[in-house]
Amino acid sequence: MRAISTRDLGGMPDIRTFRRLTRSLAMLDAILAREWEHRYYSFDSQWGPGELMASMRNGHGDHWFALLTDDGVVIHGLHHEAPMYRPDDPWPGLFEGLPPELSGSRDEPAFDTRNSTFCIWRRANAQTWERGPVEFSRGDDPDGSAELLEHLDGRPETYVSFAAEYYGLEIPLDAVANVYRHTPLTTELVARLNPAVLLTDLGSDLAEIGYPDTRP
Numbered sequence: 001m002r003a004i005s006t007r008d009l010g011g012m013p014d015i016r017t018f019r020r021l022t023r024s025l026a027m028l029d030a031i032l033a034r035e036w037e038h039r040y041y042s043f044d045s046q047w048g049p050g051e052l053m054a055s056m057r058n059g060h061g062d063h064w065f066a067l068l069t070d071d072g073v074v075i076h077g078l079h080h081e082a083p084m085y086r087p088d089d090p091w092p093g094l095f096e097g098l099p100p101e102l103s104g105s106r107d108e109p110a111f112d113t114r115n116s117t118f119c120i121w122r123r124a125n126a127q128t129w130e131r132g133p134v135e136f137s138r139g140d141d142p143d144g145s146a147e148l149l150e151h152l153d154g155r156p157e158t159y160v161s162f163a164a165e166y167y168g169l170e171i172p173l174d175a176v177a178n179v180y181r182h183t184p185l186t187t188e189l190v191a192r193l194n195p196a197v198l199l200t201d202l203g204s205d206l207a208e209i210g211y212p213d214t215r216p
Helices: 015-032 100-107 156-166 173-180 187-193 199-209
Strands: 041-048 051-057 063-069 072-078 118-123
Touching: 015 041, 015 051, 015 063, 015 072, 015 156, 015 173, 015 187, 015 199, 041 199, 063 100, 072 100, 156 173, 173 187, 187 199
Parallel strands: none
Antiparallel strands: 041 051, 051 063, 063 072, 072 118
16 A cells, blocks of 8 residues: 655545545544544535535644645645744745645635645646645655645545544444445444444534535
């Protein structure tokens, strides 16, 4: 399995798969962590007219935000301990080449792009992800992207390992796989993931996340 980072974007999912995967991650987190501020992943299907927003926050100030529109998707990431972190002074070349139709994301206050350590994007009709012509500093993960993007490999096993480490919970692999496939939630499926949560507790989360994703 290829490790995802800005130096090797070949393991990143296509846009449709990315949209569905990030919704799945947010849905799983909503089931495991009822308090929003304790969640690692979130998804807002009503971010703005024609816009969706996926995000990851690790609780230590590191994060990424993804804006999805009909023009494509752009991800802004920040890792405070990465060698390429320069407060209020993004690394040279980070945003160079960012398409005009996706560049409005730089003005979104929630994304904190002045402190970004990486930025990647994919146009709606493109076959690959892109980044600017950055000259990386030394280190195994100079911009923090390998650490922050690792759960985007699309493997339910990756989330099961994450949940055990982050939430201290052992959850069934097949139940996670069902959410990855966007199987509609049932009382039984929710109980297998978190017996303390009822399906009726998740109404607002289902609406915000837009799960299941039925868009082609």
